[in-house]
Amino acid sequence: MPAGLRGDAIIPVMRVVHIADDAEVHARVGGVDAAVQMLRSRRGTEFDPGLVDLCTRDGGALLDGLDQVDAWQHVIDGCAALDRPIPEAELTEVLAVFADYADAKATWFLGHSRAVAELAAAAAREYGLPADQATMVRRAALVCRLGTIGVSxxxxxxxxxxxxxxxERVRMVPYLTERILARSPHLAVLAGPASMVYERMDGSGYPRGLTGAMLPPTARILAAAQMLRALGEDRPHRPAADPDERAKILRAEATAGRLDGDAVAAVLAAAQGRRPRKRALVAGLTARELDVLALLVRGRSTREIAQALGISPRTAGSHVEHIYTKIGVHSRGSAAVFAMRHGLLPDEDQPAKIG
Structure with a gap:
């Protein structure tokens, strides 16, 4: 699938990927012998015979020691021809791409990190942090959820x-985020505040249970901004809270000593001072198509989109086809990336018009 290609019609690089994908799992779970047996059983059916012979010769020596390989360094070394230094002025934009990648893990999170970054940066200014610290808060917010890609x-x-x-898997997210960022000397400075997004002033947070004196202002602001934004978004286990309820919850967290009171005040002031952002009209999309796109990338089916917007399923389907054509994509996931990068997802207080 999808085209029913076979043999040499499948490009060599993907024939290698097919083998690597399955062989790594079998070698990790059952050892080299299990991987060799699996490859030989699929030789000439699922896998390229020549590649199978290459991987299984000498008792699978090629597969031995996979757990000792530093995959990060191998990728970095192998991409030297593509390297390009990122100027400081472009770093925030690059990190926004990281944010979109992490948020695409589930439709509930689409646009979350960009929105937190915007709110946290504004709150940093309200808090009185200097410009360089406000920039650090924005950047840390963009990458604070990278670890979500490590959770199912x-x-x-x-x-x-x-x-x-x-x-426990969810509690690993900030740790994984820290480890990802720490591998790059240029990004390591963000690892601290980014990994503290779920820490709390009274030590009840995670992953390390840090207390107030250990949390810099950047981390305190980020924690409050992330909570406020998350409360305004639907989740599978609860609906979004309205603005008054969100503010009430944050103030209660500050009163209980879990969030920093000054950080909460700055975040709430920043949130109240933000004007509703209009979704830009790009790629020739109409206002109705923007509404359809917002629902589409959140995982709604064509029938659900039709019901939400008061149109027929056939009309909704036509809108989806026109959207894909106009923005040059062929899947819901690609449409989601397009929507995030062009700021086409509604703000938390400005949902797509339905009904």
Missing amino acids: TGIWNKPGPLTPSER
């Missing part, structure tokens, strides 16, 4: 309570 999408989409093991 099934967990993010689960409508009911998480099991203890699932909660």
